[in-house]
Amino acid sequence: MSETTSPPSRNSPGGRIAAALPFWISLALVPLAALGALRGGWTVFLLPLFGWTVTTILDLLAGLDRRNRDPETDEAELFWHRAITLIWFPVQALTLYALLWYVPRAAHLAAWEKIALFFGVGVITGAIGITYAHELMHQKSRLERWLADLLLATVLYSHFRSEHLLVHHRYVGTPRDAVSARRGEGFPRAFLRVLREGPASAWRAERQKLARAGRSALHPGNPFWRYAVLQLAALAAAFALGGWQGVLLFLWQAAVAIWQLELVNYVEHYGLTRLHLGEGRYEHVRPHHSWNADHRVTNWLLINLQRHSDHHVRPDRRFPLLQSHDAEVAPQLPMGYPAMTALAMVPPLWRRRMDPRVDAWRRRHYPQVADWSDYDRGSLPMPKGAS
Template identity: 60%
Template sequence: MTETTIAPPELAKLSRALPFWLSLALVPLAWTAAFYGGWAIVLVPVATWYLFTALDAALGLNTENADPSATDAHLFWYRAITTIWVPVQLAMLMGLLWYVPQAEHLRTAERIGVFFGVGVITGTVGINYAHELMHQRNRLERWMADILLAMVLYSHFRSEHLLVHHRYVGTPRDPVSARYNEGFHRYYPRVLWQCWRSAFRAEAAMLSRKGLRWSHRSNPFWRYWALQAGFVALAFALGGWSGVGLFVLQAGVAIWQLELVNYIEHYGLTRKHLGDGKYEHVQPRHSWNAAQKASNWLLINLQRHSDHHFKPDRRFAVLQTYGPDEAPQLPYGYPMMTMIAMVPPLWRRVMNPRVRGWRKTYYPEIKDWADYNKARTPMPR
């Protein structure tokens, strides 16, 4: 691991946290698209995918690590962005659901384009911030995560991520860990169904251990469904059926963005089977690491995913980055990698040699990878 260079007092400065506030710049781009239509509808996708890819190329890697002992007081300005984002996204989404359906200067295709861009924001930023918030222990931050996820109709992600993915990552019991040679277009429909089912079963199993049925009021799925229904109703109240359609469109784009990232984060990486249904403990080598500076600003260090799975209780500001001797490295940041993932032959050309190299480096004793390559079907009970 690289040497720690950022001490808690230095970390506490606003100037250190400000680059992570870049996500706020996407909101006026969405409104610009709505006000002008035409060429402006591409502003958000271009900025999110292409601009940050260019910035990654220009700014290079960030291999600094913050002192993990930093307290929440030191991290005030980092925590503030995830807290502020909730009302910002709510205002952006609801405001556009009111404005766009009645904007006479926008044609149907332009309205769709505006909300495609909104979905890029609610997926790239909103779900990512929900991911940070759901990992915290206090109830307020978890509620904020639920609100963000309900805005994209993907509330079960919290249960699936915390109860299934982190527990079973890199094993056949985790639907999210993409298998070697599994293209995204096969992966995507599979996880849409399997993740919902595994999340529901995980919550039902927890209730069963307490002697309760899945229908008990403490099942968070009741809250998920109520919040999602509330947002659909609000979309109808603001924009009628057109508002509902645009709301569902942005949710679909956001979910697509999330699952593209999920696909990238563990592609081809597996934990060693120890026999009797047991697997080795999660290590940094079981997630792809990316140290690209600009995209880590946008994604609040999500690309330091190796450390997130190794120490999931760490806030994003103190996540550590690893060198190639400790964790496998992506060749580019997530914005570029998601574009590559949409072209399976190109993805295989870029990533399959890296997976094979990872296997030789960490598990030279495993000669037959056939069982590890099988499609993931077993669900957690």
């Protein structure tokens, strides 16, 4: 069973800051981006090196953290945890657009250095920006949801909010959810499916939501109007500051960010399916329908996103309160997301490492199922009520 602890020191202001401070590790990426732009050369690789390699090494040194805060902790005690997500949009926007102004004018940077640097910028806007947007979009506060929209606009992936909230959480582990990767399916194939199906799926979900309220898809309440305006504004700002080179660099970092997001989605649910109960009915979502990871440093960097099993059970639970589940309750990843997403880019190695884990998961939770072929082909009926 998971362990719940609430040290007395956390009740003091100093204790609250100390508990939240490790989750501010993302700020270390900003000076690395500035150094890469100013110095060029090998320093343009510092962002991906830190995001994937350094954090993975630190995970190995720091080990796992399975401690849980009391899920009923008052929100006032989480001020310093929430603060990093609230300030991240201005931090990210200033970093991104300052670089879009500076880099096209930087005569000391060769074309390859600019491309490599903005690949790293995609680490900031994808691994951090979209992760924070994910946390913010699940909250009830209008400010937080707007900040999520602003962050997603900087990577031209605004529809993700609609797709994630209206489709993914409702239909995860079923054929209706494009981002629930099937056993044996390589990431390139899964990625193309998500890019093809995701925007249309999000539009359809919003259109149906409006129809239930007696409104047309073109009603001003459709968030796709807001998505379009924010994304056009983000592109216009890139052009105003960096010209056409700025636009190209902006598009490149957005592509990298989207790729990282969908790599994470691929890892989070690979091979995990909800049991089909017949006639388009599926079992309720439970912790064992998402991969869990308790690696300490990468959970600091990704604000506990790797405690994904608990997130799908309680989507509105703020990240400091997400609970760790042990292997009896939720399947465990052997490494944190940075290492696992790198492994996913080599499908044979990924399948060799993960397919046996999926098979063990099936034997543990669904010993009554003898034939998984319909699940693996995605040929089961759509969930009841889905379109």
